Amino acid sequence: MDRFEEVAALLPPALRREALALPPLARRRVEEIRLRSGRSPTVVVRGDELPFSSMVVERRDLELTVEIATQASAHTALESIRQGYFTVRGGHRVGLCGSVWTEEGRVRNLRCLSSLNIRVAHAVPGCGEAVLPLLFCRGELVNTLLLSPPGGGKTTLLRDLTRLLSDGVCAAPLRVGLCDDRGEVAALWEGKPQFDVGQRTDILEGCPKAQGLMLLLRGMDPQVLVCDEVTDPADCAALARCANCGVKLLASIHAGEGKDLFCKPLYRELVRQCGFEKAVLLRRQAEPRYQVEELALCEDC
Numbered sequence: 001m002d003r004f005e006e007v008a009a010l011l012p013p014a015l016r017r018e019a020l021a022l023p024p025l026a027r028r029r030v031e032e033i034r035l036r037s038g039r040s041p042t043v044v045v046r047g048d049e050l051p052f053s054s055m056v057v058e059r060r061d062l063e064l065t066v067e068i069a070t071q072a073s074a075h076t077a078l079e080s081i082r083q084g085y086f087t088v089r090g091g092h093r094v095g096l097c098g099s100v101w102t103e104e105g106r107v108r109n110l111r112c113l114s115s116l117n118i119r120v121a122h123a124v125p126g127c128g129e130a131v132l133p134l135l136f137c138r139g140e141l142v143n144t145l146l147l148s149p150p151g152g153g154k155t156t157l158l159r160d161l162t163r164l165l166s167d168g169v170c171a172a173p174l175r176v177g178l179c180d181d182r183g184e185v186a187a188l189w190e191g192k193p194q195f196d197v198g199q200r201t202d203i204l205e206g207c208p209k210a211q212g213l214m215l216l217l218r219g220m221d222p223q224v225l226v227c228d229e230v231t232d233p234a235d236c237a238a239l240a241r242c243a244n245c246g247v248k249l250l251a252s253i254h255a256g257e258g259k260d261l262f263c264k265p266l267y268r269e270l271v272r273q274c275g276f277e278k279a280v281l282l283r284r285q286a287e288p289r290y291q292v293e294e295l296a297l298c299e300d301c
Contacts, residue, residue: 004030006090007120012064015041018053031122031151035062036115047151047284062098062113069094084110090194091121091187119151121184123195128160132170134292135278141165141174141224143243143275145261145295146252148282154252155228157282157290159185159195161250162226166198174248176201177222179212185228210234217242224248233266240273249274257281258293271295 001009004027008019011033018041019033032044037059040051069088085095098113135144146154162185163169166176178201180186186203187194193203202220204212209227213235216222225242227235230251243249253267258279261267270276281291 002027003090003092003120003122004028007033007092007118010065010069010088010092010094010118011035012061012068014055015053015057015061018055019043022052030120032120033118034115035065035118037062037113044151059113062116065116065118066094066096066113085182087183087187089187089189091184093119093121093182093184095119121187121195122156123159124156125160125163125196128157128164129170131157131280131290131292132161132164135161135280136171137277139171141171141248141250142277143249144251144278144280145271145276146250146280146282147255147258147260148252148284149256150254152282152284154282155184157280158226158228158250158252159197162201163196163198165224165250166201173200174223175221176224176226177213177216177220177247178203179207179209179216179225179227180205181207181209181212182228185226208234210238213238213242217245217247222247224250226250228252229254230270236266236270236273239270243274249276258295261295 008016011019029045030043034042034044034049035057037057039057040055041053041057042049043052085093087093095117096110096113097115098110100110135141146158148154162176162178165174167173176198178186178197180203183205186197188203188205202216204216207215213225213227216225225247230236230253239249239251255261261271276295279293279295281293283289
């Protein structure tokens with residue numbers, strides 16, 4: 001079963017048949033499947049959203065998709081659902097919208113679903129091979145951030161760089177600690193990663209980054225720590241503590257340019273406290289696909 005078939009299997013039978021009727025070439029290019037109540041289902045291909053059926057999605061279709069994706073145990077995924085998404089076997093991510101139930105200012109649950117977005121997890125082995133040598137200085141990996149808007153391919157590149165560092169493809173192999181809080185990078189299933197993240201990679205999944213990074217630091221003696229989508233001050237503080245212990249850092253952030261980091265107080269302090277020296281900019285429809293910048297050049301922005 002390929003990645004698209006794994007995602008199509010989460011859909012109710014009628015929608016599943018419509019999705020699997022797409023030509024093989026089109027299926028390989030699908031990045032997301034989107035379902036909205038009262039609308040036709042669509043797929044996202046290279047940033048463009050296109051209908052793949054004339055059917056109209058009903059609210060029951062959304063509820064059934066969640067039942068299938070959670071194996072009829074939505075309560076087990078409740079903590080993730082409170083954040084607006086959950087991750088399923090294979091690393092695919094299901095985002096949800098609907099009516100939010102709050103209690104004492106906290107999101108308790110999502111109900112009366114209105115739309116779903118199923119993001120197809122893609123592995124592209126080798127995509128980081130041209131990038132990784134540029135992240136070394138005097139034979140040592142430097143602290144590096146991967147930057148792109150949402151859906152720009154940060155996780156895919158982060159996954160391959162993790163594999164390359166761990167297996168020593170471009171340099172001596174390193175022990176890597178991967179804090180995979182959303183289960184998208186390695187996609188553990190019954191303890192086994194569904195994606196190749198390297199032979200010397202220790203994976204901690206489902207734990208908030210701030211705690212997970214410290215658990216990896218204390219317990220696994222990593223030479224490199226990797227995490228995806230840094231967004232919280234607590235994450236930044238944990239990364240700074242790890243950097244001060246001599247561990248190299250590889251992380252991703254939602255940003256368009258290296259200079260954008262210095263316009264946001266949280267990320268400006270992250271760069272300064274952790275000593276991030278380089279940024280990899282990911283461009284969806286430009287060449288080169290990946291561009292490496294020296295972050296020090298952007299400090300006056």
